[in-house]
Amino acid sequence: MSLSYLTINQIKQGFKNKDFSCSELVKYYLTRSEVNQDLNAYISLNSVQSLKQAQEVDKRLKVGKKMKDLEGIPVSIKDVILTKGLKTTAASKILADYTAVYDATLVKRLKEAGVIILGKTNCDEFVMGSSNENSAFGKVLNPWNKSRVPGGSSGGSAVAVAADLCVFSVGTDTGGSIRQPAAFCGVVGLKPTYGRVSRYGLIAMTSSLDQAGPITRTAEEATQVLQVLAGKDIYDSTTTQSRVENYSQAIKKPVKGLKIGVPKEYFISGMDSEIEKKIQEAIKEMEKLGTKIKTITLPSTPFSLATYYIILTAEVSSNLARYDGIRYGWQSRVTHSLADVYQKSRAEGFGPEVKRRIMMGTYVLSEGYKEAYYRKALKVKQLIKNEYQKAFKEVDVLITPTTPTVAFKIGEKFTDPLTMYLSDIYTVAANIAGICGISLGCGFSKQKLPIGLQIMGAPFNEATILKLAYHYQQHTNFHQQHPKI
Amino acid sequence: MSLDIKQIEHLAKLARIKLTAEEKKKFSQDLSSILEYVEKLGMVKSATDSLSQESVKKESQELREDQVIGIETEELNNLHSQFPQKEDRFIKAKPIFNN
Numbered sequence: 001m002s003l004s005y006l007t008i009n010q011i012k013q014g015f016k017n018k019d020f021s022c023s024e025l026v027k028y029y030l031t032r033s034e035v036n037q038d039l040n041a042y043i044s045l046n047s048v049q050s051l052k053q054a055q056e057v058d059k060r061l062k063v064g065k066k067m068k069d070l071e072g073i074p075v076s077i078k079d080v081i082l083t084k085g086l087k088t089t090a091a092s093k094i095l096a097d098y099t100a101v102y103d104a105t106l107v108k109r110l111k112e113a114g115v116i117i118l119g120k121t122n123c124d125e126f127v128m129g130s131s132n133e134n135s136a137f138g139k140v141l142n143p144w145n146k147s148r149v150p151g152g153s154s155g156g157s158a159v160a161v162a163a164d165l166c167v168f169s170v171g172t173d174t175g176g177s178i179r180q181p182a183a184f185c186g187v188v189g190l191k192p193t194y195g196r197v198s199r200y201g202l203i204a205m206t207s208s209l210d211q212a213g214p215i216t217r218t219a220e221e222a223t224q225v226l227q228v229l230a231g232k233d234i235y236d237s238t239t240t241q242s243r244v245e246n247y248s249q250a251i252k253k254p255v256k257g258l259k260i261g262v263p264k265e266y267f268i269s270g271m272d273s274e275i276e277k278k279i280q281e282a283i284k285e286m287e288k289l290g291t292k293i294k295t296i297t298l299p300s301t302p303f304s305l306a307t308y309y310i311i312l313t314a315e316v317s318s319n320l321a322r323y324d325g326i327r328y329g330w331q332s333r334v335t336h337s338l339a340d341v342y343q344k345s346r347a348e349g350f351g352p353e354v355k356r357r358i359m360m361g362t363y364v365l366s367e368g369y370k371e372a373y374y375r376k377a378l379k380v381k382q383l384i385k386n387e388y389q390k391a392f393k394e395v396d397v398l399i400t401p402t403t404p405t406v407a408f409k410i411g412e413k414f415t416d417p418l419t420m421y422l423s424d425i426y427t428v429a430a431n432i433a434g435i436c437g438i439s440l441g442c443g444f445s446k447q448k449l450p451i452g453l454q455i456m457g458a459p460f461n462e463a464t465i466l467k468l469a470y471h472y473q474q475h476t477n478f479h480q481q482h483p484k485i
Numbered sequence: 486m487s488l489d490i491k492q493i494e495h496l497a498k499l500a501r502i503k504l505t506a507e508e509k510k511k512f513s514q515d516l517s518s519i520l521e522y523v524e525k526l527g528m529v530k531s532a533t534d535s536l537s538q539e540s541v542k543k544e545s546q547e548l549r550e551d552q553v554i555g556i557e558t559e560e561l562n563n564l565h566s567q568f569p570q571k572e573d574r575f576i577k578a579k580p581i582f583n584n
Contacts (some may be wrong), residue, residue, distance in 0.1 A: 098567065099563070099566075099567070101560055101563040101564055101567075102560070234549045235549075237547055237548050237549070241547075300529065302525075303525065303526060303528075303529055305522075306522060306523040306524075306525050306526050307526065309519065309522075309523055310523055310526070317500060321501075324501070325569060326569070326576060326578055327567070327568060327576060328564075328567035328568070328569070329567075329569070330569075331569035331570065335579055336579065337579050337580060337581070337582075338578055338579045338580065338581045339501070339581075340579065341578070341579050342501040343501050343502060343503040344503055346500075346501055346502045346503075347502050347503040347504065350502070352508070352511075355502055355504070355508070355512070356512060356515055356516070358500050358502065359493070359496050359497065359500055359502070359512055359516060360516055360519060360520075362496045362499050362500045363488070363496055363516065363520075366496075366499065373523065373526075376526055376527075377523075377526065380526055380529055383529065417515050417518075417519065418515075418518050418519055418522055421519075421522075
């Protein structure tokens with residue numbers, strides 16, 4: 001039986017029918033990851049441990065033990081999420097030799113559900129980037145076209161899923177870092193509502209916006225993974241008590257009558273015509289499913305990105321102050337005083353984008369500018385939040401493109417940070433407004449590069465966006481097309 | 486708003502990052518263009534005037550009870566093993582004052 005591109009349910013069925021063993025499956029992914037090393041999706045592979053764990057699963061299967069929800073499912077984890085005993089580098093030189101001493105809550109939950117962690121995926125350094133070119137461990141290639149970027153910051157995760165180097169991956173999204181690479185690689189990426197999934201054990205970039213979520217090949221699998229990740233955690237005071245519903249049941253309910261809002265600010269003149277065409281086709285497809293389409297307006301949308309880059313850099317400058325070369329991480333070799341250790345360790349350990357953002361954040365928080373930049377940004381954030389809240393009184397979900405372009409060429413935007421930042425223009429609002437969003441493939445460009453559709457939903461309404469994504473995938477086959485590598 | 490090399494040097498000092506001359510030049514250009522972009526927020530002045538600082542809602546947070554939970558030897562050893570410079574169980578650091 002072919003092991004390629006299996007879903008979670010197919011694997012569970014395969015185990016049950018004894019079509020293949022868990023060891024065979026783990027070997028398949030490990031071999032495929034090694035053969036496709038040029039993609040650079042993984043920073044480290046956990047081969048020995050994975051195979052050992054697979055043997056345990058096989059033993060349990062043999063004696064007919066009851067399987068846990070995700071038992072024996074081989075997955076990957078973005079390398080900014082702590083995994084006890086495994087290297088966790090944040091794709092930075094400053095943490096290149098850092099081994100996590102505890103598991104992030106989400107990792108603990110995945111382990112309890114029985115997953116096998118195949119390895120840690122590449123990403124932009126400290127999740128800062130939209131192309132995965134900022135990794136100290138080298139850039140990641142897009143499997144659809146190796147001269148293109150996979151998007152970022154969860155680029156390695158999106159590539160690992162698109163190229164079938166694991167069943168699913170868990171990434172993080174601060175301004176689009178799950179959804180944008182998912183769009184560029186033609187897979188599904190879900191950013192849950194802030195507070196839905198615990199951030200305990202995530203290496204923090206922007207604590208008020210960071211959120212972890214699944215990258216999968218189907219909406220149904222995103223649902224299954226979210227079910228495990230979601231919920232209150234006493235170690236993250238921002239996780240909410242709000243009930244985690246049975247997502248798998250919820251997504252099967254009909255979408256008829258669902259009100260879809262199309263915000264006109266996301267369809268501006270001069271946008272990529274291929275993307276616009278595919279999004280319009282997707283909207284028509286959804287209309288066929290019995291949904292109602294309505295054009296709406298979110299006038300503050302053009303300010304999301306500026307708001308985002310002020311809040312983000314401010315928090316970066318504070319969050320990354322901890323990397324000083326004293327307790328862990330890279331320490332400069334030739335130093336004379338304590339101040340020297342700080343300045344040189346940070347100079348040698350951080351890459352250019354990280355330095356740029358720390359500098360920018362230091363500026364917007366400095367005396368005399370804090371009011372004009374940081375406080376102002378917090379106010380505009382509230383304004384944007386209010387607008388989205390109002391929109392969700394009129395409609396159930398919002399539909400937009402995930403990205404303004406398809407995957408761009410490696411190097412194309414690397415030297416111009418502002419142009420790079422604009423890649424996140426359609427995704428940042430969901431983080432600023434504190435809502436949830438999902439990206440899924442809705443077609444391909446003439447050059448056979450994936451195009452992503454974004455569905456956004458009201459806070460803690462993941463079930464609704466997953467439901468629409470699930471029904472859309474039931475009627476289309478874009479998610480069944482895979483890159484030839 | 487544009488930032489000159491002197492301002493960049495001041496920020497680098499505050500951020501505790503030693504920059505090369507080349508980096509200073511590049512960051513002066515980059516930060517100036519990013520600042521120019523984010524300054525568009527000035528355009529939403531009238532809309533945010535109606536929002537007082539108080540209306541910028543604080544996220545509600547529920548704090549857990551503060552408890553001493555202790556630490557296991559293995560965990561402690563793992564933490565110690567990450568120290569870049571150490572003597573026994575202590576972190577070794579350079580002097581704060583250099584004569």
